[in-house]
Structure formats: structure tokens, C-alpha cells
Amino acid sequence: MIEYSIERLADDLYSIDAWMEESPQRLACYLFDTPERVLVEVGPSATLHHLTAALEELGIDDLATIVVTHIHIDHAGGAGQMARAFPNARIGVHSRGARHLADPDRLWSSAVRVFGEEWLTSNWGPMVAIDEERLLVLDDGDRVPLGNGRNLEALYTPGHAKHHITFYEESTGGMFVGDSLGLCYPHGHAVQPVTPPPDFDPVIATEQMRRMGQIEPSFLGFAHFGPNYQVAAALEASEARLWEWVRFVEGLNNLDDDSATEQLRSWSMDRLRSEGYSENDILTYDQATYWPMQVRGIRHWMASRAD
Numbered sequence: 001m002i003e004y005s006i007e008r009l010a011d012d013l014y015s016i017d018a019w020m021e022e023s024p025q026r027l028a029c030y031l032f033d034t035p036e037r038v039l040v041e042v043g044p045s046a047t048l049h050h051l052t053a054a055l056e057e058l059g060i061d062d063l064a065t066i067v068v069t070h071i072h073i074d075h076a077g078g079a080g081q082m083a084r085a086f087p088n089a090r091i092g093v094h095s096r097g098a099r100h101l102a103d104p105d106r107l108w109s110s111a112v113r114v115f116g117e118e119w120l121t122s123n124w125g126p127m128v129a130i131d132e133e134r135l136l137v138l139d140d141g142d143r144v145p146l147g148n149g150r151n152l153e154a155l156y157t158p159g160h161a162k163h164h165i166t167f168y169e170e171s172t173g174g175m176f177v178g179d180s181l182g183l184c185y186p187h188g189h190a191v192q193p194v195t196p197p198p199d200f201d202p203v204i205a206t207e208q209m210r211r212m213g214q215i216e217p218s219f220l221g222f223a224h225f226g227p228n229y230q231v232a233a234a235l236e237a238s239e240a241r242l243w244e245w246v247r248f249v250e251g252l253n254n255l256d257d258d259s260a261t262e263q264l265r266s267w268s269m270d271r272l273r274s275e276g277y278s279e280n281d282i283l284t285y286d287q288a289t290y291w292p293m294q295v296r297g298i299r300h301w302m303a304s305r306a307d
Contacts, residue, residue, distance in 0.1 A: 046078075090135070257292065
């Protein structure tokens with residue numbers, strides 16, 4: 001069964017629930033239905049049929065540009081298939097990630113080491129290479145045209161990944177943050193860090209959060225999941241919780257990765273309970289988090305700092 005939902009955020013801007021992993025409110029894609037149509041995020045290939053069905057309902061038969069905030073497979077895994085489905089579209093990606101969309105073998109192999117081939121293939125699906133001529137290589141300050149003098153501005157925002165871009169559109173005030181702030185599900189909008197190796201760096205991530213705040217966007221378009229209009233509060237919570245996680249993991253030096261992972265998971269879920277979140281909300285965060293990756297990322301940063 002093909003499931004999706006569409007929310008109109010402005011006259012020509014939509015949020016699409018793309019039903020990643022066949023579940024609602026796991027991945028939001030954002031469509032600018034402007035003279036030059038732009039889609040932000042595509043998600044993994046296994047569930048692209050939800051996204052394409054939503055686009056069909058909206059009457060979208062052509063895209064000028066498809067942009068991804070970064071090349072992690074839950075955001076860009078279906079980019080090659082979307083390039084085939086929309087042959088006129090350019091695929092916008094940061095310069096550090098472009099080669100991995102042109103030749104995804106190394107990216108796929110890296111993900112297999114984290115998630116396992118069976119889980120990855122079943123839940124996210126395969127990747128397809130994109131012709132280099134189709135790639136729109138982006139860096140800080142570059143602009144993706146929307147038509148009628150409007151643009152989507154690329155902000156280079158490492159911290160989660162070295163190939164991460166945040167996109168800002170002045171007319172709507174929308175800032176599309178990918179994973180740069182973490183997870184923020186709509187039931188209360190707790191912001192939870194995402195700290196994968198090898199690129200996670202909380203110092204750089206914090207710098208970028210403060211830079212985003214200086215722009216004063218009207219809302220934050222989270223990939224996981226949806227728009228958040230409490231911008232200052234979300235940015236403050238993101239920075240605070242990020243450093244809470246780092247300090248907590250720093251205090252677990254006597255534990256191996258598996259034990260530290262369980263400690264971080266249990267402590268994080270108890271923190272949400274203490275803040276009044278329901279068990280259903282807490283389960284959403286728990287199930288959406290690959291916990292071993294979080295500890296490994298923080299410990300990788302700690303080791304690099306020590307070196």
C-alpha cells in the first residue's frame with residue numbers, strides 16, 4: 001500500500017511525509033512548486049514510491065533540481081533512481097559528497113559495515129550511480145534558482161557530516177536543516193542529537209547552529225521530522241542536549257562500546273520521561289535511533305581530540 005501525506009507550508013512550498021522504512025513521520029521531503037521546481041531530500045530507494053505518489057498527486061511531472069542535505073543513505077540513497085525518474089533535473093550535493101553519488105560503491109560499503117547488508121538492502125534499498133554531468137556541485141553561498149528571482153541558498157554546515165548542507169529560502173523563511181540539528185519529531189519537538197562517525201564534531205556543529213540562529217529563519221525544516229516554528233528554542237535545545245550527550249559519554253570511559261551504548265540509550269529515554277514526554281513519543285525516538293552509531297561517533301571525536 002502506498003502511503004504519504006502532504007502539508008502545505010506556504011503558497012508554493014509543501015512538506016511530504018515520504019514514509020521511510022514504511023512508517024509515518026520518519027522522513028520529510030520539501031517541495032518548492034515554483035517556476036523552477038526544487039525538491040529537498042529524497043530518502044532511500046526502498047520507499048521512493050511513497051514520495052513519487054505524493055508528487056504525482058501534486059501534479060509534478062518535472063523537476064528542475066533535486067537537492068540533498070548530505071549523502072547518508074536515508075537522505076540521498078534514492079537520488080540515482082529519482083534522477084532517472086526526472087531526467088531534466090540536476091542533482092545538487094556538496095562538493096565533498098558529489099563523487100559518492102557518481103560512484104556510490106564506497107558509500108554503500110561503509111554503510112554495510114554499520115548496518116549490515118541484509119538490513120540495509122531490505123530497509124533502505126540499493127543505490128544507483130548518477131552521471132557526473134547531472135550533478136550540481138554546491139558549496140557555501142551557492143544558490144539554487146527557484147524562478148522569479150527567488151533562490152535556495154546553500155549553507156555549508158559540517159558537524160554531523162563533512163558533506164552536509166543546510167538550505168535557506170528567504171521568502172518563506174524556511175531553513176531545511178537535514179541532520180545538522182538532529183532528530184525532532186513533532187510530538188513536543190524534543191531535539192535529539194545524531195552523532196555518527198567519522199565526521200561528528202560537536203564544536204563545529206555548535207558553531208553552525210549559532211550561525212543558523214543569526215539568520216533568524218521563520219521555521220526549521222527537519223528531515224526527521226517536519227517543520228518546527230519554535231526556532232530559537234529548538235536551536236538552544238539542540239546545542240544543550242548535544243553537549244549533554246558528549247559529557248555523558250565522556251563519563252563512560254570504563255565501559256566498552258556495547259555497555260556505553262545501552263547506558264546512553266537508557267539515560268536519554270529517562271531524560272525524555274523526566275521532561276514529560278509520553279511513552280509513545282519516547283518509543284518514536286528510541287526506534288528511530290541507531291544507538292551504537294551515536295556512541296562510536298562521540299568516541300571517535302574524543303579520540304581525534306586527544307590525538
